[in-house]
Amino acid sequence: MLRSLLTAATICALSACATAPSDTPDDVSMGPRATQLTGYFASNPLDGKAILGPPPAPDSAHGKADRTLYDETRALEGTARWKTAIQDNDLWGGGAIKRFSCALGVDINATQTPAAWRMLHRMELDVRTIGTPAKDAYGRPRPVIGNDKPICVPREDWMKTNSSYPSGHAMTAWSWALVLSEAAPARADALLTVGRESGESRMICGVHFISDVEAGRTLGAAMVARLHADPAFAADLARANREMATARVKPQGC
Template sequence: MIRLSKPFTTTVAVAALTLALGACSALRPVMGVLRPAHARTPVDATAYGASKLRGYLGPDAIDGKTLLGPPPAPDSLRGQADRQAYEQTRALQGSPRWAAAIRDNDIWAGGALERYSCAAGRQISSQATPAVWKLLHRMELDVRTVGTPAKDFYNRSRPMIGDDRPICIPREGWMKTNASYPSGHAMVGWSWALVLAEMAPANTDALLGAGKAIGDSRWICGVHYQSDVEAGRVLGAAMLAREHAEPQFLADFAKAKAELAKAPSRTAACPAD
C-alpha cells in the first residue's frame, strides 16, 4: 500500500501518483471496463435523475489516443506478458478473488461502489450522498467521452476473444466489438479513487487501494489485459486533472466534499477479496 505524507491538493499530485503506480505495476495484471452505453444503464439512474446528467468535458478536452499511444504489440515482451497474465489467472476461477472480480464488474450495483463506501467509512449512495453520487456519475460519463475515441482508434481485441477459457462474467456479443484498450472500468475506478481521496484525505490509502482493486479485477476476470488497465488509470487521472479546470466540476466537488464529511458512517461489514 502506498502511503502519502499529505493528501492530494493538486492535480499535479494526482497525475504523478498515477504514473508512479503504472511504472511499479509493469509486471502485474489489472482489471477495468465499461459496457457500451447502449448495453447498460446505471442502477438507480431513473430514481436519481442521472439519465439527464451530462459529463463535465467535451469531446475535444483530451486527446486520449495521442496521450496513451498504441497498446503493446502481441509479439513484444509486454504483449507476451499481457497474454501470459491472462492465461495464468484463468486458474483463479472459483477463488475468493474471482468472486470479488464478479462483484466489481457492476460499477453501480455490484462491489465497485461498495468498495469506496468501505474505504471511506461512509455510506455512499444516491440516497445518503446525492451530491457525491452526482459527481461520480458525471465523471463516469466523462470516461465514455474521453475513453471511447482511443478504444475505437486502436481497436484492440479483448483477451478472451477466440479463447474459450473461463471469464468471470457471461460472454456477450458486445465484447467482440467494444475494444479492450484502454479499460473504461479502470478509468472509472482510478478517477473515483483519486477524487474521493481529495474529499477524504485521511482515507487516502484505503480509497486508492479500492480504486486499484477495481482495476485489478478486470484482468482477473479475463476481460482486459494488464496494459489496458494501466492505460485506463493514466487516462482517468488525466481526465480528472482536466475536470479540475471546469467551474461546474469545482462547484460540484465542493458540495460533494462537504456532504461526504457529514455522511452516515458505514456500519455494515465490508466483503473481503
C-alpha cells in the same frame, strides 16, 4: 511500466484481496442504467490516443507478458478474488461504489450523499467520452476473443466490437479513487488501494489485459486533472466534500 505480476505468487497475492458480498450477482451489467445524468464534458477535451500511445504488439515482450498473465489468472475462477472482480464490474448497480464506501467509511448513496453519488456517475459518463475515441483508434481485441477460457461475467456480443485498450472500468475506478482521496485524505491509502484493485479486477475478470488497465489509470488521472478546470465539477466536488464530512451512516457488510 508493466508490473511484475507473472508468477504463481502474484496470483496468490491477487486472490487475497477483499471479498465481495456473497449475494453479488454473476451477471451485473456494464451500465449505465437508464439515467438522465450527463457527463461534465460536452465534448472530448483530451486526445487519449496521443496521451497513451499504442498498446503492446502481440508478439512483443510486453504483449506476450499480457497474454501470459491473462492465461495464468484464469486459475482464479471461483476464488474470493474472482468474486471481488464481479463486484468491481458493477459500476451502476452499487457494487463497485460499495467497495469505495467501505474504504471511505461513509456509505455513498443517492439518499445520504446525493452530490457525491451523482458526481461519481457523471464522471463515469465522462470516461466514455474520453476513453472511447482511444479505444476506437487502436481497436485492440479483448483477450476473451478466440478462446473459451473462463471470465467472471457472461460473454456477450459487445465484447467482439468494444476494444480492450484502454480499460474504461480502470479509468473510472482510478478517477473515483483520486477524487475521493481529495475529499478524505486520511483515507487515501485505502481508497487508492481499492482504485488499483478495481482496475486489476478487469484483468482478473478476463476482459482486459493488464496493459489496458495501466492505460486506463493513466487516462483516468488525466481526466481528473482536466475536470478540475471545469466549474460544474468543482462545485459538485465541494458539495460532495461537505456531504462526506458530515455523513453519519456507515457502510454495512464491509
